[in-house]
Amino acid sequence: MSKTMLTIDGLQYSNWSREIFEQMREGGLDAVHATLVYHETTRETLSRLGEWNRRFEAWPDLIMPVHVPQDIAVAQASGRVGIILGAQNCSPIEDDIDMVEVMRDLGLMIMQLTYNNQSLLACGCYEAEDSGITRFGRQVIREMNRVGMVIDMSHSAERSTLEAIEISERPVIISHANPESFHPAKRNKSDKVLKAIAESDGLLGFSAYPFHLRNGSDCTLTEYCEMIARTADLMGIEHLGIGTDLCQNQPVSILEWMRNGRWSKDMDYGEGSASNADWPRPLSWLRDSRDFPNLIAGLRKVGMSEDDVAGIMGKNWVALLERAATRQETAPA
Amino acid sequence: MSKTMLTIDGLQYSNWSREIFEQMREGGLDAVHATLVYHETTRETLSRLGEWNRRFEAWPDLIMPVHVPQDIAVAQASGRVGIILGAQNCSPIEDDIDMVEVMRDLGLMIMQLTYNNQSLLACGCYEAEDSGITRFGRQVIREMNRVGMVIDMSHSAERSTLEAIEISERPVIISHANPESFHPAKRNKSDKVLKAIAESDGLLGFSAYPFHLRNGSDCTLTEYCEMIARTADLMGIEHLGIGTDLCQNQPVSILEWMRNGRWSKDMDYGEGSASNADWPRPLSWLRDSRDFPNLIAGLRKVGMSEDDVAGIMGKNWVALLERAATRQETAPA
Numbered sequence: 001m002s003k004t005m006l007t008i009d010g011l012q013y014s015n016w017s018r019e020i021f022e023q024m025r026e027g028g029l030d031a032v033h034a035t036l037v038y039h040e041t042t043r044e045t046l047s048r049l050g051e052w053n054r055r056f057e058a059w060p061d062l063i064m065p066v067h068v069p070q071d072i073a074v075a076q077a078s079g080r081v082g083i084i085l086g087a088q089n090c091s092p093i094e095d096d097i098d099m100v101e102v103m104r105d106l107g108l109m110i111m112q113l114t115y116n117n118q119s120l121l122a123c124g125c126y127e128a129e130d131s132g133i134t135r136f137g138r139q140v141i142r143e144m145n146r147v148g149m150v151i152d153m154s155h156s157a158e159r160s161t162l163e164a165i166e167i168s169e170r171p172v173i174i175s176h177a178n179p180e181s182f183h184p185a186k187r188n189k190s191d192k193v194l195k196a197i198a199e200s201d202g203l204l205g206f207s208a209y210p211f212h213l214r215n216g217s218d219c220t221l222t223e224y225c226e227m228i229a230r231t232a233d234l235m236g237i238e239h240l241g242i243g244t245d246l247c248q249n250q251p252v253s254i255l256e257w258m259r260n261g262r263w264s265k266d267m268d269y270g271e272g273s274a275s276n277a278d279w280p281r282p283l284s285w286l287r288d289s290r291d292f293p294n295l296i297a298g299l300r301k302v303g304m305s306e307d308d309v310a311g312i313m314g315k316n317w318v319a320l321l322e323r324a325a326t327r328q329e330t331a332p333a
Numbered sequence: 334m335s336k337t338m339l340t341i342d343g344l345q346y347s348n349w350s351r352e353i354f355e356q357m358r359e360g361g362l363d364a365v366h367a368t369l370v371y372h373e374t375t376r377e378t379l380s381r382l383g384e385w386n387r388r389f390e391a392w393p394d395l396i397m398p399v400h401v402p403q404d405i406a407v408a409q410a411s412g413r414v415g416i417i418l419g420a421q422n423c424s425p426i427e428d429d430i431d432m433v434e435v436m437r438d439l440g441l442m443i444m445q446l447t448y449n450n451q452s453l454l455a456c457g458c459y460e461a462e463d464s465g466i467t468r469f470g471r472q473v474i475r476e477m478n479r480v481g482m483v484i485d486m487s488h489s490a491e492r493s494t495l496e497a498i499e500i501s502e503r504p505v506i507i508s509h510a511n512p513e514s515f516h517p518a519k520r521n522k523s524d525k526v527l528k529a530i531a532e533s534d535g536l537l538g539f540s541a542y543p544f545h546l547r548n549g550s551d552c553t554l555t556e557y558c559e560m561i562a563r564t565a566d567l568m569g570i571e572h573l574g575i576g577t578d579l580c581q582n583q584p585v586s587i588l589e590w591m592r593n594g595r596w597s598k599d600m601d602y603g604e605g606s607a608s609n610a611d612w613p614r615p616l617s618w619l620r621d622s623r624d625f626p627n628l629i630a631g632l633r634k635v636g637m638s639e640d641d642v643a644g645i646m647g648k649n650w651v652a653l654l655e656r657a658a659t660r661q662e663t664a665p666a
Binding site for chain 1: 372374424427428429430431450451452453456459460461462463464465467468469472476594595596597598599
């Protein structure tokens with residue numbers, strides 16, 4: 001298939017390799033929001049960044065870092081995949097407000113305030129109760145706004161999400177989740193949250209992780225695309241993108257790290273269970289990044305205009321990063 | 334004054350020096366709960382432990398570490414001050430349940446679950462709202478129970494404190510605070526909390542930090558001792574001790590570290606204010622550890638029996654540590 005449409009995947013966490021990046025190119029991807037860390041501390045995050053530096057050094061023909069939104073156009077023009085680094089938790093900043101700018105300077109463009117559990121900033125979607133954004137969290141949101149680090153509430157609880165949107169002066173995103181009206185799950189979002197994300201001029205990236213889908217691994221491409229079309233009525237097409245949550249070639253130990261970090265002595269199965277502890281079976285129409293053209297075809301098939309498809313497939317992500325991932329100009333004293 | 338009564342101070346954080354330890358001996362102190370860290374990470378906590386090792390090496394005639402409650406009797410018999418190490422926040426374990434046992438093995442006997450702000454475990458008394466003990470917090474309480482690390486809720490919010498008491502199978506303490514019926518302050522405790530501490534067979538250490546006292550630095554010894562006598566009616570005398578919160582010879586930078594850690598870009602004044610940012614003026618009757626005999630005299634003067642005074646001045650702290658700071662025996666498999 002010839003490459004015509006700017007394409008961005010708003011969340012992947014694969015076992016990165018040359019093969020994975022070649023599949024991205026085959027599938028027409030121009031940029032991917034790649035998860036850098038789940039629970040890693042500041043020091044450990046620096047090592048994960050070091051690993052990315054090695055990849056950029058090893059495969060400059062295939063990938064390049066995205067430090068500013070304009071880098072995506074550079075990646076596209078040169079036939080490479082731009083890597084947008086993001087953290088699924090606030091662990092990279094530990095307890096230190098100054099680490100927000102340090103991490104942004106190193107290329108961390110997107111950060112979730114929580115991952116399932118309570119963090120120092122906000123509450124995750126697996127806690128019994130949510131008391132909203134903390135004192136530290138309020139300061140971190142302001143600092144993320146200032147340095148242009150995008151606030152991602154994918155794994156956060158509802159009240160914390162609504163408060164983050166209220167406190168933030170810039171758009172807030174959910175990089176990978178679905179409407180709970182499509183499929184009820186702790187990780188999926190209420191209409192109230194989705195409307196607030198749209199009102200913040202933010203973005204929802206639709207997840208293709210089977211635990212977030214109606215009928216799980218048997219969810220059809222048509223069901224998925226119809227969900228997107230319905231959500232456009234709620235949020236406006238310009239606030240929609242893709243965030244597949246593809247985690248390719250990862251061992252179960254990685255799933256256990258995501259779910260348990262270092263906080264649990266008991267096994268926590270997250271969205272799975274003791275009898276269903278493994279990765280879910282992949283979707284037949286999205287086995288890996290090479291299947292991205294299926295999404296384009298699927299969106300066309302449910303009746304979307306070319307402009308709308310182009311927005312969802314990538315342009316909306318670029319526009320979001322231009323709104324939220326640039327440094328705020330400050331007047332000289 | 335000749336030394337007759339076992340004496341323990343349940344909280345000090347001074348700028349440790351030979352002079353400070355000599356003052357403790359002059360005041361008749363046999364053991365002190367010494368704050369090891371406020372916001373230090375795991376690695377930083379190891380350095381603070383290293384500094385204590387140097388002190389124990391330098392002044393073996395004056396101080397010794399307390400690893401088990403029985404060490405206090407050893408300190409008393411040898412005329413030294415036993416050092417009970419405690420953390421005012423859960424920062425030493427970071428996000429890692431395994432660090433509870435590691436820290437206990439290194440001699441950390443007492444740990445607060447929060448310091449004013451939301452932590453990964455529970456909510457602090459300066460947050461707007463408190464959603465109780467987190468998923469990680471529940472596991473940490475269980476682990477602290479197992480290894481014999483005492484749960485201290487001095488700087489925690491009310492709901493988190495009540496939930497910690499409910500979840501914990503061992504006594505819970507408030508090492509340094511006062512009844513809010515004596516002086517309303519965010520750091521002081523409601524009768525409900527104090528009763529629950531007593532029901533857990535825990536302990537309240539009465540603070541002599543002016544911000545926790547009626548009339549602040551002008552609070553009289555009689556007022557202080559009458560407060561203790563009244564609280565005995567509520568909690569039972571066996572659940573009371575002293576926890577002065579003496580912070581001697583510390584620069585204002587230390588107060589700023591306590592209040593701001595690394596989380597705030599704005600100056601947080603804690604219990605003070607912009608116009609009252611410094612350490613409070615000391616009490617005339619407790620200028621430093623040498624004034625501990627004043628407390629004994631004061632308690633006698635408000636009509637307490639010798640047994641009651643001996644309990645409050647030290648025996649109750651020893652009994653608490655015997656109940657809460659010993660390793661739980663586990664049956665072999």
